[in-house]
Amino acid sequence: MLRPSPRTGLLLLGALLAALPGCDDVEVFVPLPDQSGPAGVLDGTVTYAGPRPCTKDGHxxxxxxxxxxxxxxxxxxEGLGTSAASIDVIPGDELFGGLGAALDRSEDGALHCPEPDEPPVTVSVPWRLSPLAAGTYQVRGFYDHDGNFDPTFSIANLPTRGDVVGGAIENATEVLGGAAPRYRAITIAAPIPETGTRVSGIAVTLGLSLPLERPLFHVAEVLAPASGVTQSPGEVVMASDFQLETFSPANPAGTEASLLRLRLAAGVPGSEVARAAKPPLSLPVGGEPAPTLTYARQDVNGDGAIDGDDHVPDSALIPALFPISVFAKQDDKEPLTSQAAPAVLLQGLTIYDDLVTTATLGPEPLNEPRDSALIGVRPAAxxxxxxxxxxxxxxxLSHKTDKEGNDIIAERDVAQVEAALSRQxxxxxxxxxGCLPEGSYALSLIYGTGQAWTVPNEAGVCAPSEAETADVCGARPRLASQSAVLRxxxxxxxxYCAEHPTPAACAR
Incomplete structure (x- = not known):
C-alpha cells in the first residue's frame, strides 16, 4: 500500500488519542484549533464478531x-459525502488483546492467518469520535483485515474483500440475513454548551465479511454516438449542448446507440498489471481471483424486495443495477477533489449487455461477476x-427532446420527477x-456495500511536487489508465447555449 504521509500519521495519532478514556469527573471537550467554539463527542463500544485476525512479527x-x-x-x-466528519482507529493489538495465546505471535517475519474452518471470535473495545459540530450523525465502521487502509488516498480509503463491516445499526440481525442496514441517527443538539456535549453508550457492531474487492476499473472502450462526442488519449469530451439522436421506448437499440457509452474493464490493462500489483500501489490485480465487476439489482425504494418498482428514474422498463456509476465535477484547481459548492453530478446508466436485455431482466436475484461493465452517460446534471x-x-437536461422530437421527460411527468428527486x-x-456545466468529471463505480473506485486517482495523477513522465510520478509508478476523465x-x-444557458444553481 502507499506509505503513510506525515499528515496520515497525525490523523491516526489524533484518532488514537481520542479513543483513550479520560476523566469522567468533569466533561469538558476542547475543540481542535481549526474548529471554533465548543464541540461534541460520540462514544461507545465496538464489538467485532468474525474470523480471527492475521498476525505478523508478533502483532x-x-x-x-x-x-x-x-x-x-x-x-x-446513499449520499454525496467524500469523507467522514471524524475517525477513530483502534489497532488490532488493542481490539484482540484479550485473546492472548490464542493468536500466533511468532516474530519470524511471516504472515500467520487462521485456517478457514477456525471458529469466529467476538471481542469489544471502547471507541470515541471528536470534535463534532452540532448535527445528526451516522456511525459506520469496518475491520481492516489486511492492513491496507489509508484515509488520505482514495485508492486505499475504503474496505476491501475480507474486511468486516458494520456500524451503529438498528437492524443488525436482519443485515446478517441480507437486508439493507438501517443506521441509527445520532443527534448532537444545538447549541452546544460551553463545556461541550457528549453522547455515550453507542453500540457499534462489525460482523459482515465483504465478499468482493472494490470495483477497480479502467476505460477499455468508448462507444461514441455520431455527433457531440470527441476523444483523445485519457479524455472523452461531450459537448455541453449534447442532444440524443433518439430517446424512445419503442426504439431501445436506437436509444442506446444515441448515448455516449463507456465499457469499463475490471482491473488495469495488462501492460500495467506488474507495476500496479507491487508496492507502493499494491492493487488487487495479477493474482487469483482475477478482478471482476459484479452486477446486482438495486432495491431502489428500500422495501427489502426486488420488483418492478426498483427501476431507473428515466423509465419504469429499465431496472436499476449495481454498480452505480456517477460522474462528479472536479475542482478546477485540485483535479482529484470533487467540487462541493455546488456539487455537480451526472449519473450514468448501468447497462446489462444492452438495453433490451437489461429491460428483460426478471425479479430474480442478480449477482454476476463479469470482466467489464457497460455505462451510458445521461446528458443531465x-x-x-x-x-x-x-x-x-x-x-x-441539455434538451427537452431528442433530435426526432421525442420528449426526454414528458411535460406531464415533470412534476412527478421533481417530487421524486426532492424526496430522495x-x-x-x-x-x-439548458447546457450542461462545463468542466472535468471523475467517474466512480459504487457497489451496494459502499465500496467504490474512482478514476482519475492517485495511481494515475502525479502530485504537483512529483516529476511526471508517461509511467512515473517522481519515484513511484504511474498508471495512465487511472488518469482518464470525462469532460x-x-x-x-x-x-443554443446563449438561449438556454447553464442554470445559475450550477455555477460556482
Whole structure:
C-alpha cells in the first residue's frame, strides 16, 4: 500500500488519542484549533464478531476503523459525502488483546492467518469520535483485515474483500440475513454548551465479511454516438449542448446507440498489471481471483424486495443495477477533489449487455461477476449544495427532446420527477433545460456495500511536487489508465447555449 504521509500519521495519532478514556469527573471537550467554539463527542463500544485476525512479527495485522458521517454528507450510494466528519482507529493489538495465546505471535517475519474452518471470535473495545459540530450523525465502521487502509488516498480509503463491516445499526440481525442496514441517527443538539456535549453508550457492531474487492476499473472502450462526442488519449469530451439522436421506448437499440457509452474493464490493462500489483500501489490485480465487476439489482425504494418498482428514474422498463456509476465535477484547481459548492453530478446508466436485455431482466436475484461493465452517460446534471438543503437544487437536461422530437421527460411527468428527486435528496429539486456545466468529471463505480473506485486517482495523477513522465510520478509508478476523465466541453452550437444557458444553481 502507499506509505503513510506525515499528515496520515497525525490523523491516526489524533484518532488514537481520542479513543483513550479520560476523566469522567468533569466533561469538558476542547475543540481542535481549526474548529471554533465548543464541540461534541460520540462514544461507545465496538464489538467485532468474525474470523480471527492475521498476525505478523508478533502483532495483529489491521485495525478497527470507526467513522462518523454527517447525515447530509453520507457516503455513496446513499449520499454525496467524500469523507467522514471524524475517525477513530483502534489497532488490532488493542481490539484482540484479550485473546492472548490464542493468536500466533511468532516474530519470524511471516504472515500467520487462521485456517478457514477456525471458529469466529467476538471481542469489544471502547471507541470515541471528536470534535463534532452540532448535527445528526451516522456511525459506520469496518475491520481492516489486511492492513491496507489509508484515509488520505482514495485508492486505499475504503474496505476491501475480507474486511468486516458494520456500524451503529438498528437492524443488525436482519443485515446478517441480507437486508439493507438501517443506521441509527445520532443527534448532537444545538447549541452546544460551553463545556461541550457528549453522547455515550453507542453500540457499534462489525460482523459482515465483504465478499468482493472494490470495483477497480479502467476505460477499455468508448462507444461514441455520431455527433457531440470527441476523444483523445485519457479524455472523452461531450459537448455541453449534447442532444440524443433518439430517446424512445419503442426504439431501445436506437436509444442506446444515441448515448455516449463507456465499457469499463475490471482491473488495469495488462501492460500495467506488474507495476500496479507491487508496492507502493499494491492493487488487487495479477493474482487469483482475477478482478471482476459484479452486477446486482438495486432495491431502489428500500422495501427489502426486488420488483418492478426498483427501476431507473428515466423509465419504469429499465431496472436499476449495481454498480452505480456517477460522474462528479472536479475542482478546477485540485483535479482529484470533487467540487462541493455546488456539487455537480451526472449519473450514468448501468447497462446489462444492452438495453433490451437489461429491460428483460426478471425479479430474480442478480449477482454476476463479469470482466467489464457497460455505462451510458445521461446528458443531465444534478446541481446542489449538499449541506444547505434550503437552497434546493436543479436537474438540468441539455434538451427537452431528442433530435426526432421525442420528449426526454414528458411535460406531464415533470412534476412527478421533481417530487421524486426532492424526496430522495431532502430538498426542493426543480427540472430545467439548458447546457450542461462545463468542466472535468471523475467517474466512480459504487457497489451496494459502499465500496467504490474512482478514476482519475492517485495511481494515475502525479502530485504537483512529483516529476511526471508517461509511467512515473517522481519515484513511484504511474498508471495512465487511472488518469482518464470525462469532460463536458464547449457547445457545438453556441447560439443554443446563449438561449438556454447553464442554470445559475450550477455555477460556482
Amino acid at each position: 495483529v495485522v489491521g485495525a478497527a476503523i470507526v467513522l462518523g458521517f454527517d447525515t447530509r454528507l453520507l457516503p455513496p450510494p 444534478l446541481c446542489m449544495y449538499p449541506t444547505e438543503p434550503e437552497r434546493g437544487g436543479v436537474l438540468v 435528496f431532502g430538498r426542493t429539486i426543480e427540472v430545467a433545460f 463536458i466541453g464547449p457547445p457545438d452550437d453556441s447560439a
